């Protein structure tokens with residue numbers, strides 16, 4: 001979303017006027033959006049009849065609307081149609097990791113002072129726990145429905161953000177589930193299902209939205225901003241990486257909406273590209289829902305990108321490409337003229353409206369009073385409940401990654417480390433812990449408060465803020481460390497360093513933070529533990545190699561209960577099990593990698609090293625998937641095929657090397673029966689994620705390991721469990737060729753699980769082909 005655009009301000013002013021006219025009842029709950037049971041004038045109209053199918057109801061409603069009304073329903077602040085008993089609706093609400101007030105559709109106050117603020121997504125992703133992602137979505141949508149019932153929130157949430165975290169400098173990497181397409185795909189499908197509920201028959205609890213489609217992951221770097229950026233993306237990278245989470249959102253998550261991005265892809269604005277919208281999202285993937293623009297991106301493609309000579313052509317190009325809703329005023333202003341000039345037909349608007357109104361009907365907005373509907377019983381008592389707050393704490397515990405534990409210095413012991421110096425610009429953080437796209441948290445436990453529950457603390461910030469421009473406060477921090485039995489230095493970043501519209505220039509700790517850490521390490525006679533609070537990775541090679549630094553934890557932005565979770569890990573009440581969802585590159589990597597280069601694969605001719613663990617082979621500070629535990633785990637393969645024969649559905653000329661997925665009878669192929677025995681060989685209970693990587697037979701498909709599946713399991717000390725990992729040949733053993741075609745290479749595939757390697761020989765079965 002943009003904040004700096006004047007048009008957004010205009011849109012928000014309109015929202016306020018609409019709200020004032022309609023009146024938002026607060027405590028007594030929302031009035032019906034439409035089809036008020038007491039309204040004898042409209043309640044018998046076809047669109048209000050719950051007994052009819054959604055298609056029929058939508059058709060009835062569209063038949064009653066004037067052209068002018070239709071146009072004013074294609075924007076986020078949709079107008080009221082009082083003659084049909086329909087109220088105005090603000091489509092823009094956000095719920096990235098808790099109900100948020102970033103969009104104008106949601107307001108806190110009165111009986112809803114706040115909502116549960118879960119860890120930022122990059123932290124939650126580090127848990128690699130699919131049931132946690134689903135559960136967070138379920139809780140967030142409970143709170144969202146409660147607020148909707150109270151008249152203070154919408155039902156359409158423009159979350160999650162599933163763009164690939166391609167470059168470590170990206171200011172919005174924190175919002176995403178990381179750099180791996182399979183990880184992002186599973187996060188997306190689970191969170192969306194949690195939000196949307198599974199009431200069946202297309203019914204939606206709230207409508208989620210996967211954004212920003214596609215290849216959007218540059219905000220503002222070296223004079224290039226997202227409003228002008230043309231992402232040059234190969235067909236291979238698009239199919240193999242950038243589009244994977246979006247496809248999973250639509251196909252597996254059954255998401256009700258996709259948002260197109262600001263940037264261009266290969267010279268075309270995404271919101272005006274029929275190939276990307278109509279043909280791919282709606283055609284190939286079968287979206288049942290609406291496509292929305294990023295806020296003002298229709299204006300941006302005309303004003304900033306000069307994509308068309310006139311605004312009417314810009315409006316027409318987006319609707320014809322498959323856009324249904326404009327976040328911003330552009331379509332409301334220019335669509336009438338576009339229709340007048342014959343650039344658009346009324347039927348084009350009807351198609352867009354059908355997609356929008358169907359979602360509103362599936363949400364129950366045309367079923368009368370919210371209180372009489374499913375979820376109608378949810379209210380203030382269902383927000384910030386003890387169970388929800390506990391889940392926020394649990395999510396933070398599960399997302400924390402232990403990066404270093406020199407000589408087993410951690411966990412600290414409250415009996416041996418009776419006094420702990422708590423130091424650093426993020427040591428008493430509150431709002432910093434919830435990152436961006438947050439709401440108002442129920443409450444906070446800061447790191448200082450969390451640690452103080454275990455031991456006596458001495459607090460010294462060491463830096464005024466994360467920019468840490470001076471060293472004036474470091475002496476006081478050293479003094480605190482000198483008299484303590486251990487030191488915990490909470491350093492890192494916040495939204496002043498990495499944010500929307502703010503990419504980083506480098507990946508080092510800002511200002512004098514490094515000096516603070518080193519000097520505290522020297523001053524403290526006991527262990528010094530560095531706690532990194534950041535969304536993006538930080539090059540902390542200095543701390544990794546400093547013998548005075550005993551432990552390093554990465555906590556991401558750990559949410560409202562972050563400080564309690566940090567303390568639980570530091571003192572061993574929680575055994576850390578998080579793993580890094582992205583590569584931690586050294587600062588030197590950046591010199592060879594312009595942020596504007598979208599290529600994932602290395603290019604030996606230019607020295608470009610490639611991106612992410614799937615393609616980049618150079619040195620790293622910490623690799624993707626890395627994370628220590630206070631325990632040890634061992635794996636052995638209990639069951640895995642050594643040979644697979646792939647049934648073809650049609651003859652593929654080159655099937656001896658790699659079979660096209662489209663020529664494979666994927667529906668008849670069941671999941672590979674892969675079972676792994678995992679044993680906790682340590683002395684404490686803990687959770688462990690089994691990561692299954694594969695390498696393809698022929699290095700032309702990319703020589704590196706790719707994640708193809710993962711499963712998290714909790715194991716008591718000394719115990720063992722057999723874990724099944726779902727691997728599908730078509731989805732997980734396929735690779736994409738340079739034409740963007742997904743193929744399954746035949747020959748010897750290797751699976752990698754921990755230190756284990758297992759070979760599977762895969763061949764195409766030509767016998768079953770029906771000519």
Ligand SMILES: *[C@@H]1O[C@H](CO)[C@@H](O)[C@H](O)[C@H]1NC(C)=O
Nearest residue numbers: 652653654655656657658737
């Ligand atoms: C089959 O493979 C050969 C050699 O790799 C290549 O030249 C040819 O274009 C391929 N044919 C098709 C239909 O992909």
Ligand SMILES: *[C@@H]1O[C@H](CO)[C@@H](O)[C@H](O)[C@H]1NC(C)=O
Nearest residue numbers: 129131132394687712713714
């Ligand atoms: C995954 O998260 C859920 C929800 O918090 C939790 O109950 C479960 O124990 C977690 N799984 C593992 C293996 O830690």
